[in-house]
Amino acid sequence: MTSPTNLLVLPTLSLYIHIPWCVRKCPYCDFNSHATQDGETIPEASYIKALLSDLAQELTSVSGRTLHSVFIGGGTPSLMSAKGIGTILNFVKANIACEDDMEVTLEANPGTFEQAKFAGFLEQGVNRLSIGVQSFDNDCLHALGRIHDASQAKLAIAKAQTLGFNRINLDLMHGLPGQTVQQGLMDLQQGLAFGTDHLSWYQLTIEPNTQFHNSPPNLPDEDILCDIQDQGQLLIEAAGLSQYEVSAYSKPGSQARHNLNYWQFGDYIGVGAGAHGKVSFLKTGRMQVERRVKLRQPKAYMAAISPLASSHYVTPQELKLEFFMNALRLEKGVLNSSYLAQTGQSLTSVESAIFSARQAGLMMPDRLQASPLGWRFLNDLLHYFE
Known part of the structure; x- marks a missing residue:
């Protein structure tokens, strides 16, 4: 297997x-x-x-x-x-x-x-x-x-x-x-x-x-x-x-x-004053996602040896919400398999939230996709994944 x-x-x-x-x-x-x-x-x-x-x-x-x-x-x-x-x-x-x-x-x-x-x-x-x-x-x-x-x-x-x-x-x-x-x-x-x-x-x-x-x-x-x-x-x-x-x-x-x-939850390097980035790593069979933020003020950014202001690894709960905040903005959403591939988390971990959202008419069946109603009220749909 x-x-x-x-x-x-x-x-x-x-x-x-x-x-x-x-x-x-x-x-x-x-x-x-x-x-x-x-x-x-x-x-x-x-x-x-x-x-x-x-x-x-x-x-x-x-x-x-x-x-x-x-x-x-x-x-x-x-x-x-x-x-x-x-x-x-x-x-x-x-x-x-x-x-x-x-x-x-x-x-x-x-x-x-x-x-x-x-x-x-x-x-x-x-x-x-x-x-x-x-x-x-x-x-x-x-x-x-x-x-x-x-x-x-x-x-x-x-x-x-x-x-x-x-x-x-x-x-x-x-x-x-x-x-x-x-x-x-x-x-x-x-x-x-x-x-x-x-x-x-x-x-x-x-x-x-x-x-x-x-x-x-x-x-x-x-x-x-x-x-x-x-x-x-x-x-x-x-x-x-x-x-x-x-x-x-x-x-x-x-x-x-x-x-x-961005919306398909891809990675991106962010360079420049105040830039944000997201980089994924495969470590010991797990997906880890790091978010990085650079110094905001141009003068401080240009003077720094390392302009990194902060970085942190995204928690599983944060990762879940971030994934859906992006994927559900797309008219066609994404494949079910994308969730595991890009978060390292099994889809079963969000099955109850997806089921509830579908019961409310906010998500389409068989795909991680907002329904027309869910797309119109996207913030309400995202509450299911908080």
Whole structure:
């Protein structure tokens, strides 16, 4: 007989690189981002040196594994030079095996778009852009504290397509301060008109430790939010994009590979100020998962010999909840066998929770997948696995 421990496999490995600077801190943003002062340039050379040292230390724990995807996020990574991004990517490719068609995504702010620089990003190996449009309505953009206007957003998308970026995600938000149903749908229509292969479309939420949390804006009521969501779904489907995750839509075969790896409970190295990582190890027939967090403040990060702020091995109870928090965000969920393969725990350990969730109509039979009702009320479904 095959031992259950023989079914354990190390998951797919990705790399997240955090660039912590932005031109202006948006009032809704709770990410580790730091606004530059007027006229200030980011310390690119010093930061890249720290990044590469951080990455070299991380790579010792994933020796022999192959990299599936790279995501450069922030902050505003497009503040970096193309040469700087190339230095990072060249180091990556020289120090770990990479998949032949590895996805390399760069987050970009339309307010920092320069044609020559973005051509350089493409030349240096970035093959996918995630453009933070958020809205095409200038009043909404102003309320969100964005540094670009609608015309800059449209120009950035069109120029990126002309340059040869075949894979582009548009980041759009709805439920914005003072937004009507018509405005929300107009944003969506303008974004879909560009025909990009991927869309992230999600409702604005007010997070702790943000300006909006301290001074809440006037947000649309529930009826308006529901109308935008329901009518927006129809517009997206009519444009040929399918929903595969709570806030992600794509053309066939164009899902975000990096984000899919998160939701399928894959591993990822996290480098950069405040970056988080998850790395699995097979030890004595058991799966152990370690989470790592880097120092948040850029100056402290760049000065540190080891920028690791904290690390801990995930407990079996934490592992259970983390697995389902990710897997159940996917429209099709995951196979039953994924639970053992990626947590090292038998599915029997969560059978009672799954049974109860199915009895409540929140999960589908025969697969670790939320039902349409469970997907709509995902937080209620996750309570079964706490």
